[in-house]
Amino acid sequence: MSNVAKVLGPKPHPHSVWLYWGVFLTLIVLTILTVMVAQHDFGELNIVVALLIASFKAALVAGFFMHLLFDSKFLSVVLCTSLVLLALFLLFPILDFSSRADLDSAEANFLPRDQEVYKYELEHPDQLPLRPGLQQPQKDELIFIGPGHH
């Protein structure tokens, strides 16, 4: 398979150089816009605005410089798939962090009975929260110790 034959190549179809210069100048303008926009404070939307402009710039580079607009559609599918996956990868951890109540707070994560168990265990470390009348087991009978010991 390392054999190589010398043949006539495919006929190239070059674009106009002015197209490339046009895209480049647009990108410069957008860069200036990015900096100007950053001077204003849009609050929560700061990051959204910045990313929108950056995405548009990236789309110009991908579409014209990387030739995606003129190449096989499947290449765009490949790129979009990776972007969708990246979006997923961004989405879930942020969703996780933003929807965690304070994990130390018993109210947020436990049912009422468990809140009592939890309080008991905090106040009586090293003791199991047993029903009344039951005896605490000897320390050396235990293999599995209560929460907080791992």
Next chain:
Amino acid sequence: MSAISAHAGTNYLNEKKGIWSWASTLDHKRIGVMYLFSIFFFFLIGGIFALLLRTQLLSPAGSLIDAKTYNQLFTLHGAVMVFLVIVPGIAASLGNFVLPLQLGAKDVAFPRLNLMSYYIYVTGSIFAVCSIIFGAIDTGWTFYAPYSISAQGKVTLMLTAIFILGFSSIFTGLNFITTVHKLRAPGMTWFRMPLFVWGIYATSILQVMATPVLAITLALIVVERTLSVGIFNPALGGDAVLFQHFFWFYSHPAVYIMILPGMAVISELVTTFSQKKIFGYKMIAYSSIAIALISFLVWGHHMFTSGQSPLVNMLFSALTFLVAIPSGIKIFNWLATLFKGSISLATPMLYCLSFLFLFTIGGLTGVFLGTLSVDIHLHDTYFVVAHFHYVMVGGTFMAFIGGVYYWWPKMFGKMYSEKLGILGALLVFLGFNMTFFVQFYMGSQGMPRRYYNYLEQFQTLHQVSTFGSYLLGVGFLVVLINWIHALVKGAPAPANPFHATTLEWTHTQSPPITHNFEVQPVVHHEPYEYGDEPHSIHGFQGLKA
């Protein structure tokens, strides 16, 4: 067949001889064979670790090995089996050999990259072996932060090894995707491709898209160990659950990298050994892609008890039910293929049937684990261990062995002993179930995983499991002996002993010539057209249903 003329015995194995001809080969068939040998070598190593673990567990307070050694052994068993055996697994070995042949191509799209992938694999495995020898780690194959940040041992070395191995996986996947898109034979439309190709294609999507996240995850751990940056270390302001998000974003798709090639093999086996057209070709093809895409949506089901928020827990649990659907579709299509087929219980078919039975159990128990409320109790117990061994060994590895038996005549031009094949299959099936079925029960009763000692009430079942593992080991030995014997003394194989219909059987000799096809095949119809009179498998000592 008229497409194959009688050659005086020149084939890809003997055309060029000597170590250098193999070391510098660009032939996908030779690269596939090299992968096959390497992978089975590491399977032996990982298997030995497992047998040591099981032997320690014969008694509840056993002291065959100390606790730290135990932790090292299960870490290495996992790391070797996952990264050196099952992830490259079927795709790198059988995929490399068979995929271009089934497509009617002369080679993969990038033969030099293919060879480089193999050398990257070898380099990664050398790093891994060095890490094992010079300071075996005990973090678990999952390298959870914060322990992996402070653990003793050659953590950085092992993580570097896996980082390197990841590139082998990426380049292989990249190569296969391009090959399927660009190098199909004239007339071979997408829906005329064999289902093995669809399965490998879906696997390759995952290899390309998921593995880079593993790379950055491992790199971040190394950076934390060396620079104390604090992304995952809570003591420095980091978040340990973030590590799990990173790790499982790759490692969940990774388990589909492991099973999809197994399913790909099963599609071939079930049709050939029923001599019947596959039922639901398009559904199986679409299911392969669906599994690949949905697999990116479910990674949090490994983290239900880690401190993930309840909202995200619920989302991931719901999504996990989705991913079971395409797998179920495949099982039913395969079963429907068997129905009223002319079934031949040859050795590859025995492994295929084992797969259907064992993977169903494994997949179903995966749904149990994906059920959030149930997983709270079963997480980190032997139930999980049993589940993933059912899918990875009962599923993928059965398919792997079945596939190697199936394509063996094509790869090496020799037949193996059917009697030894059947014996090995029975021992493996029995040993496997004995080892792992009891673990479902043990897990549901609370036996935790990765524990070196345990409560006395579990001893009997542990002993059953350990003896099962010895039986399984014997079974694998029988398989190995069968293969070695076949290599040395096997009867010459015909071009198409199993009367299959795909191009590698109908248009090449056994073994194929270096350029695969004497004449470029042109495809006129779908695969698996067995005609009205399906052949029964004459000419070798197969059992008939």
Next chain:
Amino acid sequence: MANINGSALFPLADHYATPEQQVDSGKLGMWLFLTTEILLFGGLFVSYACFNYLHMDVFKEAHKYLDWRLGAVNTVVLLFSSLTVVLAIHAAQKQKKYLIVINIALTIACGIAFMAVKYVEYSHKFHAGLLPGSYFTNATIANPDQAHIYFGIYFLMTGLHGFHVLIGIGIFVWLLLRTIKNDFSSQYYAPLELGGLYWHLVDVIWIFLFPLLYLIS
């Protein structure tokens, strides 16, 4: 014959039927590789996003220690180098070897300029003790206990990006040598396209890094 009328012919590999098939395969392979780079950097973007969410005040404070003007210069430099890359390919399509050489040389020069600016930025950080993890020694910043996370992420993202710039420079040096050796012509310039794709991705990543690291407040 190695060329026709002095221009290099297309080297068609044995397992391909037509040059178009080979060129298209190369492009598909390179795009698949680029998606792996996107996901690799993606992990760092996710880290950035998570820590920005968790420690927004640390980020706001720490980013002031980055000089946005240097970042802007680097952005313009890389955008210009992307232009010179496509101009080099255009020159190949028009069979103008001298123009290919000039444009590749400009691309390499831009890459070196980028790394030079990066060097200036990094040495400022080193002097100020604004380093990742256990090496963080700056005392004047507002939350020193957590600022090291920001700088950890900063160095990881810009460092990995800079590493890719270096590789890109290496690739273009190789392409320059091949151009001088008359390997390319209007019949065959696929390696230029593939190298170009890689370089454009490096540019695109910086297009995102610049606002996220230097400008968000």
